[in-house]
Amino acid sequence: MREFLVDFEVLFNNSIFYYAIAVMISYVIFTLLSAVEMNSYMKKNSYVNYREILVSPLAPSVSILAPAYNEEATIIENIRSLLSLHYGNYEVIIINDGSKDSTFQRMFDYYKLEKVDFAVNYQIACKEIRGVYKSKLPSFSKLTVVDKLNGGKSDALNAGINVSAKDLLLCIDVDCIVQEDAILKLAKPYLEEKYQVIATGGVVRIANSCKVEDGKLVEVNMPRNLWPRFQVLEYIRAFLMGRMAWSRLNGLLIISGAMGLFDKSVVIKVGGYDHNTVGEDMELVVRMRRYMYEQDRRFKVVYIPDPLCWTEAPADLSILGRQRNRWTRGTLETLWVHRDLFFNPRYGVLGMLSYPYWFFFEWFAPIVEFVGISVFILLAIMGNINWEFSLMLISMVYCFSVLLSTVAIFFEEMSYKQYTKGADVFKLLLAAFLEPILYHPLTVIWAMQGNIHKLRGKNNWGAMTRKGFKKEVVNQTENTAT
Amino acid sequence: MSIFDNIFHYIGQLYTDRLPYFPTNIRASLMIILFCVIAAIEIYIYILFKRIVKMREEKQIKYWKEHIGNVLANIIVYDETDNTAEIISHFYPRFKKIPLGNKIVNQIVVNEILLYRKNFTGKTAEVLSQLYRKLNLDKKTRKKIANRNWDIKIEGIREANEMEIVELASAIIKYTDDENALLRMEAQAAYIKLSAREPFHFLDRARERILDWHQVVLFEIITKNKKLTIPSFSKWLYSPNDTVVMLCLKLIEHFTQFDAEEELKRLLRHHNPKIVKKSVEIIGKLELANAESFMFEIYFDQSEEIKLEILNAFGRISSGQYADFLSSRIYSTDIKIKKEALYAIKRDPDNGKNKLREIYNQTTPENQALIKHVLDDRIKQE
Amino acid sequence: MSRILIAEDEVLMLKALEFKLKKDGYEVDMASDGRQAMEKVKANTYDLILTDIMMPFVGGMEILSFIKNDPLKKNTPVLLISAVGLENVVLEGFSLGADDFIYKPFNLNELSVRIKRYIKQNEFN
Numbered sequence: 001m002r003e004f005l006v007d008f009e010v011l012f013n014n015s016i017f018y019y020a021i022a023v024m025i026s027y028v029i030f031t032l033l034s035a036v037e038m039n040s041y042m043k044k045n046s047y048v049n050y051r052e053i054l055v056s057p058l059a060p061s062v063s064i065l066a067p068a069y070n071e072e073a074t075i076i077e078n079i080r081s082l083l084s085l086h087y088g089n090y091e092v093i094i095i096n097d098g099s100k101d102s103t104f105q106r107m108f109d110y111y112k113l114e115k116v117d118f119a120v121n122y123q124i125a126c127k128e129i130r131g132v133y134k135s136k137l138p139s140f141s142k143l144t145v146v147d148k149l150n151g152g153k154s155d156a157l158n159a160g161i162n163v164s165a166k167d168l169l170l171c172i173d174v175d176c177i178v179q180e181d182a183i184l185k186l187a188k189p190y191l192e193e194k195y196q197v198i199a200t201g202g203v204v205r206i207a208n209s210c211k212v213e214d215g216k217l218v219e220v221n222m223p224r225n226l227w228p229r230f231q232v233l234e235y236i237r238a239f240l241m242g243r244m245a246w247s248r249l250n251g252l253l254i255i256s257g258a259m260g261l262f263d264k265s266v267v268i269k270v271g272g273y274d275h276n277t278v279g280e281d282m283e284l285v286v287r288m289r290r291y292m293y294e295q296d297r298r299f300k301v302v303y304i305p306d307p308l309c310w311t312e313a314p315a316d317l318s319i320l321g322r323q324r325n326r327w328t329r330g331t332l333e334t335l336w337v338h339r340d341l342f343f344n345p346r347y348g349v350l351g352m353l354s355y356p357y358w359f360f361f362e363w364f365a366p367i368v369e370f371v372g373i374s375v376f377i378l379l380a381i382m383g384n385i386n387w388e389f390s391l392m393l394i395s396m397v398y399c400f401s402v403l404l405s406t407v408a409i410f411f412e413e414m415s416y417k418q419y420t421k422g423a424d425v426f427k428l429l430l431a432a433f434l435e436p437i438l439y440h441p442l443t444v445i446w447a448m449q450g451n452i453h454k455l456r457g458k459n460n461w462g463a464m465t466r467k468g469f470k471k472e473v474v475n476q477t478e479n480t481a482t
Numbered sequence: 483m484s485i486f487d488n489i490f491h492y493i494g495q496l497y498t499d500r501l502p503y504f505p506t507n508i509r510a511s512l513m514i515i516l517f518c519v520i521a522a523i524e525i526y527i528y529i530l531f532k533r534i535v536k537m538r539e540e541k542q543i544k545y546w547k548e549h550i551g552n553v554l555a556n557i558i559v560y561d562e563t564d565n566t567a568e569i570i571s572h573f574y575p576r577f578k579k580i581p582l583g584n585k586i587v588n589q590i591v592v593n594e595i596l597l598y599r600k601n602f603t604g605k606t607a608e609v610l611s612q613l614y615r616k617l618n619l620d621k622k623t624r625k626k627i628a629n630r631n632w633d634i635k636i637e638g639i640r641e642a643n644e645m646e647i648v649e650l651a652s653a654i655i656k657y658t659d660d661e662n663a664l665l666r667m668e669a670q671a672a673y674i675k676l677s678a679r680e681p682f683h684f685l686d687r688a689r690e691r692i693l694d695w696h697q698v699v700l701f702e703i704i705t706k707n708k709k710l711t712i713p714s715f716s717k718w719l720y721s722p723n724d725t726v727v728m729l730c731l732k733l734i735e736h737f738t739q740f741d742a743e744e745e746l747k748r749l750l751r752h753h754n755p756k757i758v759k760k761s762v763e764i765i766g767k768l769e770l771a772n773a774e775s776f777m778f779e780i781y782f783d784q785s786e787e788i789k790l791e792i793l794n795a796f797g798r799i800s801s802g803q804y805a806d807f808l809s810s811r812i813y814s815t816d817i818k819i820k821k822e823a824l825y826a827i828k829r830d831p832d833n834g835k836n837k838l839r840e841i842y843n844q845t846t847p848e849n850q851a852l853i854k855h856v857l858d859d860r861i862k863q864e
Numbered sequence: 865m866s867r868i869l870i871a872e873d874e875v876l877m878l879k880a881l882e883f884k885l886k887k888d889g890y891e892v893d894m895a896s897d898g899r900q901a902m903e904k905v906k907a908n909t910y911d912l913i914l915t916d917i918m919m920p921f922v923g924g925m926e927i928l929s930f931i932k933n934d935p936l937k938k939n940t941p942v943l944l945i946s947a948v949g950l951e952n953v954v955l956e957g958f959s960l961g962a963d964d965f966i967y968k969p970f971n972l973n974e975l976s977v978r979i980k981r982y983i984k985q986n987e988f989n
Binding site for chain 3: 547551552554555556558559594597598600601602603604605606607
């Protein structure tokens with residue numbers, strides 16, 4: 001027995017070691033790819049005069065789709081800032097998803113709405129649209145409000161797609177702070193890529209503690225609360241390093257639900273957003289990619305590293321936990337629905353690289369970690385631990401994750417430098433030391449909870465989404481495991 | 483010995499005496515730890531260093547921006563009647579005091595002159611151009627164009643373009659078909675502005691694609707430049723380069739060049755659906771009634787997208803020839819086609835709206851809803 | 865002395881306009897973004913307002929619509945500076961009550977003549 005345990009410990013140490021090495025190598029590769037992509041993006045776009053698309057009649061037309069559910073406190077401001085974005089040809093469609101508060105009434109009064117005779121073409125199934133409204137005032141002519149029965153975020157977006165009169169769809173969370181040049185930057189890849197672009201995504205940044213006036217970001221600050229600060233680090237890492245690299249490989253799976261620009265014709269062809277998943281943003285991109293492969297059409301999903309969208313991150317641990325729990329379920333659902341992609345050569349990068357990566361390193365990583373730590377504790381209790389060696393292995397993973405965060409901060413410093421104050425950068429670097437100990441274990445636990453909830457509650461999928469999305473629904477980002 | 487000494491001693495031992503006795507994975511992890519620590523420290527130092535340098539630089543830049551801005555603003559507020567040469571010679575000594583040898587300062591001067599040159603016309607522009615030469619900045623621009631790096635080249639071409647240094651046109655033409663798309667576009671844009679005799683010569687030789695984005699840029703330049711003599715763009719509609727055809731179609735549309743009619747009819751049978759669609763659109767916008775029968779001929783073989791465009795064109799032309807055809811389309815199974823046909827009927831300047839009201843009384847409830855939608859002017863057409 | 869507000873986010877352009885209008889003998893007030901401009905418009909009265917359409921935080925259109933909807937200020941001439949030649953932007957501007965559009969690039973001397981005319985016109989009203 002004793003001998004077996006010793007053998008087991010060696011085996012255990014080795015397998016953890018090799019999995020860690022595999023993860024680390026993948027991160028090193030991604031970091032390098034991101035560096036290349038960032039560099040070429042920055043160099044290419046330093047010469048660009050975005051005003052040219054702004055003024056051009058040749059620029060693609062854009063519909064902004066923003067679902068609103070119980071947003072009475074902020075809806076007027078949010079719409080106002082959406083109406084003042086810098087772009088020529090666009091419309092704003094607010095979908096009131098059966099709010100139970102006075103969201104609709106407020107919009108109706110402030111924007112002087114009136115019902116129009118809109119014959120909705122239900123190209124994508126969605127809950128009944130009660131009415132389509134436009135403003136009587138010429139200064140709000142860009143605004144359309146859709147009033148519909150409650151059906152959840154995906155359903156609301158689908159209703160918006162049915163009403164949209166433009167070529168591209170900018171799907172956003174209504175409470176996000178959108179940078180004024182966001183559409184310009186997201187639309188540009190549609191005009192310059194050799195292959196058809198089906199979607200572009202932007203960076204999501206965290207707005208906690210930042211100064212916001214009239215729905216616009218005035219001053220960028222580091223969140224005072226520690227939990228959002230960890231998320232800043234997490235987002236920078238995920239967006240500047242992870243997604244940039246995937247964009248380079250043309251294997252991007254997620255366009256953040258908080259902001260993404262899609263080709264309407266393809267979205268309609270694939271049937272819009274799926275109601276049956278809580279990870280509708282990821283699922284849509286996977287389905288659009290699939291469709292393009294099945295049509296044998298060459299395409300790209302592009303990712304823009306500029307900070308275009310700012311969102312309030314949950315500062316409360318229980319809300320944050322629910323968010324991560326949901327992300328895990330979303331990932332699992334998408335992976336399950338599209339399980340035939342797994343190492344399927346017919347689907348190119350999607351089948352051979354993106355999907356397996358997501359499976360092994362995004363979904364599976366927290367499980368490996370959880371099991372690893374549990375076994376470690378078990379062995380420790382039984383007294384079969386070489387403490388020195390274990391400490392070294394743990395130190396290695398710790399040092400690597402600190403380095404990775406440091407490199408991410410370095411990327412940010414070299415590119416956008418949103419945190420202009422030196423003290424803020426110092427705080428961020430400090431957070432990199434604490435994150436693996438304080439924050440990361442929580443994300444592992446939340447991911448485990450998500451998996452368990454999913455496996456136990458397979459048959460109550462619908463009930464979870466039909467409640468409508470709440471304030472705390474922020475957006476989907478990679479649940480980066482470091 | 484203090485506790486720190488102990489720790490240092492222990493770590494030292496790990497990497498020296500004890501190292502050979504560890505199993506491979508432990509040795510590897512020790513190495514990785516060492517690497518991570520060193521790399522992280524280097525990054526910290528670099529970030530700190532960079533921040534300090536940047537801070538100093540920014541102070542300097544702020545000072546010179548303010549200073550140079552003041553001098554320049556003084557120059558450009560002169561009246562239309564003042565003599566250019568006099569203005570320049572009056573202010574030249576002030577510029578001599580600015581350290582133009584300093585790279586950063588030099589770039590600020592260039593950028594500021596460029597910005598004013600871009601935003602003002604008339605006397606101001608003239609004064610700025612002369613000042614640019616007087617400061618010998620045009621020579622630097624020429625050098626930049628001859629540089630080996632494409633990004634420096636672009637910088638130079640852009641300066642030449644914005645300052646309208648026409649002598650450099652001949653140095654720029656060779657880049658109008660360069661493999662580097664960014665350089666190519668920049669050169670084409672500059673060439674249009676700088677070449678006095680044949681600004682569109684590059685279209686004859688363009689083999690590389692003109693990306694949509696570049697078409698936007700070129701379109702802006704061509705349509706906003708009032709000094710340009712606009713040729714008949716139909717002569718490039720034969721180009722084997724589809725992107726050249728697309729660009730010319732957009733320009734034909736903008737300048738309403740009716741002489742392209744025959745070419746447009748021919749393009750209805752082009753192999754590229756984008757070109758077909760654009761041709762149909764232009765036929766509609768130019769109201770070329772003679773082309774209606776050609777569009778009708780191809781109608782049934784087209785994709786939905788082009789069908790919609792053809793219906794739209796019929797609506798714009800409203801010759802009456804295809805009124806029955808449009809009316810029949812409202813019984814299509816495709817809602818988009820129905821809607822487009824109804825919009826086309828509505829466009830008839832004589833009695834389009836009345837006609838829709840007539841149809842309303844004798845059609846299906848679904849069509850009635852669509853007619854209401856189409857008649858509602860508050861809703862914009864797709 | 866007539867008082868003019870210039871709202872323009874490009875510092876250099878702001879400076880050039882300031883110098884020119886001061887030289888023409890006006891009292892010049894400046895705002896380098898839309899928010900500042902809005903505050904100034906609310907707090908003071910001007911004889912003419914010259915504003916860029918594209919500005920951070922608050923656009924020129926919003927400032928225009930604020931002035932034209934204020935019974936005390938609606939007679940103040942508003943000139944919009946714009947690089948945007950899009951038809952719908954121009955239409956929107958005029959429908960909101962803009963007095964004139966100035967397209968970039970423009971002639972400074974011509975602008976100064978126009979401003980003189982609008983201020984004179986307004987004095988008679």
